Amino acid sequence: MASIEVSIADHIAKITLNRPESFNSFNREMALLLQSKLDECKSNDDVRAIILTGNGKAFCAGQDLKEVTSPELNPGFRKILEEHYNPIVERIRAIEKPIIAAVNGVAAGAGANLALACDIVVAHEHAAFIQAFSKIGLIPDSAGTFFLPRLIGFQKASALMMLGDKVSATEAESLGMLYKVFEADTFEEEVHKLANTIAKMPTKALGLTKRLLNQSLTNDLTQQLNLESDLQIEAAESEDYAEGVKAFIEKRKPVFKGK
Template sequence: MSTVLLHKENGVGYITLNRPETYNSYNREMALTLQAHLDDCANDETVRCVYMTGAGKGFCSGQDLSEAMSPSPEDFERMVREHYNATILRIRNMEKPVIAAVNGVAAGAGANLALACDIVVAKNSASFIQAFSNIGLIPDSGGTYFLPRLVGMQRAAALMMTAEKVSGPEAVAMNMIFKSFADETFEEESKKIATKLAMMPTRGIGLTKKLLNITYDNTLEEQLDAEKHVQMEAGATHDFKEGVMAFLEKRKPVFKGK
């Protein structure tokens, strides 16, 4: 059985981390397989949204420590670069929305894998843990980039240094994630979001993501200029024309993601 599963349905690429016996701890095989599936979804025009979750009781418990026993500096560098950085960049550079559906514990790199996604939803019983300090490491996988931007520097520092567990509702309250749902309705509610996004103007959403990726690096003037140029791209899409026609004709638009 593959360490990461992929199936496609109604415009959604459903990716499932599949090492439930280890709460989907991350190893080399999982990293490379996940990257291949992300590439597949990015290049498949029929996939207009990606939905990532975990098999069993966990989302991802972070690095499989059995693969990280007494690593050399070169091993550490390769692991971070090839396993984690390459995955995070694929998520951020994909011009399609990526949803993290956190169904259980998301610890260490598993938490930051989720936070790198465009929309994060969780079960009420799920938990997010910046577990790195428990073993003397620093938060990688973009954790020091995304978490301060989501919850503020003070809270991010506290969560990273203390490794305090954060529940789904607590994560919503501190603006870490979008929504949390009761455990019994989580799968239905989270998949509704994916289904909705798969029917929306995919190019426009992808271009929105492109602008969000650069907003913290730009001045206001630079961001306004970027919006001007990207809006020209959006205005040339099929879906913009369809949206306008549907509005004028008082009907529901049928977007094609082009």
């Protein structure tokens, strides 16, 4: 059984973490395979939206502690971070296509922070988020200390990381940690509906928007204004912009091609 499953339909790539027996915790094989699958989605022009989700009861429990406590299997923390999680986060942010984290269950440790690195986070009503690192004497990684304070504020992020509190899906939504919570009975349907909507949008413009958001984390105002100018010119040269304007004039729904 592959630790990562991928299906592509209707311009949507669904990437499923598939180690349900260990709550989709990461070992080296799974981390490297996820990187490979993200690369494939990036280069596949047919893919215009990506869903990242988990199989079974959990989204992702973070690092497989059996691996790091095994004398034979343990790659060491430097290799785990520099070859596993950091490259995954960098890929999530660099792919200029919308990535939806569909958090179907518990997201703990690195699993929570990988979800927060995605463009849109939605959650099953019974999902939960846990910055579990302090429970075992570690510090938050996988860009958690970068994204979480920016999403919910310094004080709240500091408390959640130090105390390791379990945050319900509804509380996470109220904090601004995620976009929406979907009810259990309609979770899969709502995730697909969201992905289908965004896959039909102007992918080029969405990718440029993602680039702007990435740069906004470090740019000053003048740098950001200049980048907006440059990328707006690039967007205005796209086929989707021409179609969008034409459809507006003709009073019809645009048919974007993601170009």
